[in-house]
Amino acid sequence: MMSKSNFANIIFLSVLSVTLFLVSCSTEEDEKLPPISSSSGASCSTATTTCGGTDNLTNIPSAYLTALTKYTTVNSTYLVNVCTEDTDSDGTADYMVVESSNRPEHKSYYWQATNALYEAFTFATNLYKYAVTKTAAGYTGTPASAGPNMIYEQCITMKMPLTPASASTKSATDFSTMGLALNGVSFFNENAAPPDEITDELFTFDQCSGHPQNTGLYHYHVDPVCLIRDLGGSVTDNSSTVSGTTYSWIEDNGTNGGLLVGFLMDGFPVYGPVGDNHTDSDNASTPSIDEYNGHTHNTTEFTSGTYHYHVKTANIGGTNSTVFWITNAKFYGTPGSVTVR
Ligand SMILES: [Zn+2]
Ligand SMILES: [Zn+2]
Numbered sequence: 001m002m003s004k005s006n007f008a009n010i011i012f013l014s015v016l017s018v019t020l021f022l023v024s025c026s027t028e029e030d031e032k033l034p035p036i037s038s039s040s041g042a043s044c045s046t047a048t049t050t051c052g053g054t055d056n057l058t059n060i061p062s063a064y065l066t067a068l069t070k071y072t073t074v075n076s077t078y079l080v081n082v083c084t085e086d087t088d089s090d091g092t093a094d095y096m097v098v099e100s101s102n103r104p105e106h107k108s109y110y111w112q113a114t115n116a117l118y119e120a121f122t123f124a125t126n127l128y129k130y131a132v133t134k135t136a137a138g139y140t141g142t143p144a145s146a147g148p149n150m151i152y153e154q155c156i157t158m159k160m161p162l163t164p165a166s167a168s169t170k171s172a173t174d175f176s177t178m179g180l181a182l183n184g185v186s187f188f189n190e191n192a193a194p195p196d197e198i199t200d201e202l203f204t205f206d207q208c209s210g211h212p213q214n215t216g217l218y219h220y221h222v223d224p225v226c227l228i229r230d231l232g233g234s235v236t237d238n239s240s241t242v243s244g245t246t247y248s249w250i251e252d253n254g255t256n257g258g259l260l261v262g263f264l265m266d267g268f269p270v271y272g273p274v275g276d277n278h279t280d281s282d283n284a285s286t287p288s289i290d291e292y293n294g295h296t297h298n299t300t301e302f303t304s305g306t307y308h309y310h311v312k313t314a315n316i317g318g319t320n321s322t323v324f325w326i327t328n329a330k331f332y333g334t335p336g337s338v339t340v341r
Contacts, residue, residue, distance in 0.1 A: 044155035048341055050097045051083035059084040059093035061162065067260055067269055067301040070182050071098055074231065077117070078103040078153075080184035085159060095159040095336055096267065100184025102154035102218060102340075106226035109206045110151045110218065119207065125247040126203045128240035133323050137199035146204040152216025156186070159336040164267030166307070170292070170330040177219065177338045178327070179264035183227050185210065186219040187262060187270070190325035202323070207249065217340065223273055223311045223324035224261065225250045233259045233272060252324060257310060260301050264309060266333030268294065269301070273311045273324040280305075292332040307332060 046053040055072050057065060060082065071080045080100040084093035109121035123143035127134055158180050175193040177186040192198040198221060204211050208226035212218040220227075229235045234253040239246050256272030258281065263269050280286050280297040287295045293312040298305045309332070311324045 044101055044153065044341075048155065049081075049099055050085050050157055050159075051081040051099045053081065054083075055081050056083040060096055063302060063304065063306070064096060067263075068096065068098070070260065070301075071100075071180075071184070074227075075100075075103075075105040075183040077105050078184060080180075080182075084162070093162055096162060098158045098160070098180050098184075098263070100154075100156055100180060102156050102184060102186055103151060104185050104208065104210065104218060104227070105183050106208050106230060108151060108208055108210065108218070109145060110149065110210075110212050112150055121207050122247060123203065125207070125249050126205060128242070128247045129238075129249040129251070130202050130323060131240075133199060133202060137197075139199060139203065141200060141203060143203035146201070146211045147214070149212040149214055150216055151212050151218045154186075154215075154217050155341040156180070156184075157337075157339045157341075158263075158265050159338075160263060160265055160267035161334060161336050162267075164307075164333045166332060167266070167334040170332070171335060172330055173264075173327070177217070177265075177340065178331075178335075179262055179270060181220060181224055181227055181262035181270075182231065182260065183224075185224070185227070186217060187264065187326045188219040188221045189327060189329060190221060191329075192221075220326060222326065223252050225252055227261060228252055228256055228259065228272060231259055231261065258300060260299070261311070264327065264331060265335045265338055266331040267336065268333050269299070269306065269308045270326065271299065271308050271310050273313060278310075290332075291328065292330055293328045294332055 060068055068082045071082050078101050083097050085095045085097050087094040107117045107119040111118040126143045173189040178189055179187040192201045209222050209224055210218055210220045225235055233256040236251050236253055238251040239248040252273060254273055257274040257278040259272040261270050261272055278286050281300045282298055286297045289295050294307055294309040296305055296307045309327050311326055313324055
């Protein structure tokens with residue numbers, strides 16, 4: 001006959017094994033989806049940051065002060081920090097550093113439903129928003145969200161050379177963060193990691209033209225229209241009515257060539273797409289755009305002039321004036337580094 005204590009042990013072991021089974025299942029889930037991190041930024045340990053969770057602009061070159069200060073003010077929901085690093089401890093700063101949790105200030109379908117910035121989105125909208133790309137790329141899919149991916153906090157550090165310069169040998173951008181927008185969100189290039197095609201992924205973009213990859217790292221491959229709007233740039237509400245259903249989206253007016261939107265990790269700034277009449281900050285005409293999609297002239301933030309990129313208008317198998325990729329395939333300067341912890 002079974003004693004009371006044996007019976008209790010069996011119950012205990014059964015509960016334990018069910019618990020272990022549940023734990024192991026949720027661990028598998030976690031490989032695809034990281035646990036929801038706190039919105040306070042607490043999971044980014046200050047000890048592992050370069051800026052220590054605060055801004056220190058003391059050693060930022062004066063020409064960069066106006067531009068880099070924007071990182072500290074644009075996103076009031078999720079802070080972005082700017083500082084410098086003296087890598088070789090010789091008393092002189094070596095890198096300009098931008099640190100963020102890679103979370104936008106704007107709404108997205110990809111936020112957790114509990115986040116105040118969550119907003120529903122009809123992905124079919126992208127068929128009309130990217131109609132020219134759809135035709136040019138021969139897209140025949142059904143637009144939907146990027147699987148279960150959501151926006152999760154990242155601890156991201158971008159180091160840019162203190163004196164950015166043209167590289168004698170140009171290096172390629174990768175399928176990961178190549179720069180940071182002024183709201184602290186990652187810029188990706190115009191390619192998706194193989195075997196995916198960016199012309200398919202385009203249709204998974206949210207209403208602000210971004211999407212997260214499988215670790216929750218939200219990013220822009222194209223002109224960040226909601227950030228452009230939030231920076232005071234010129235955008236239009238566009239829409240298309242098909243079979244009685246109206247699809248609405250935010251569109252860049254193409255007149256934001258003078259609007260700073262962020263930096264690539266080689267230390268050169270990125271400005272909005274160039275329209276027909278792109279002038280410098282003194283209203284003078286500008287040199288033509290080079291193969292890295294940049295050129296040098298005075299800007300509002302760099303009054304003595306700087307090399308800078310412009311978000312580029314793409315050609316995908318034909319004329320395409322509705323998709324503005326962030327940049328070309330190569331850095332103009334020598335890239336610093338990006339770490340995601
Ligand atoms: Zn992507
Ligand atoms: Zn320009």
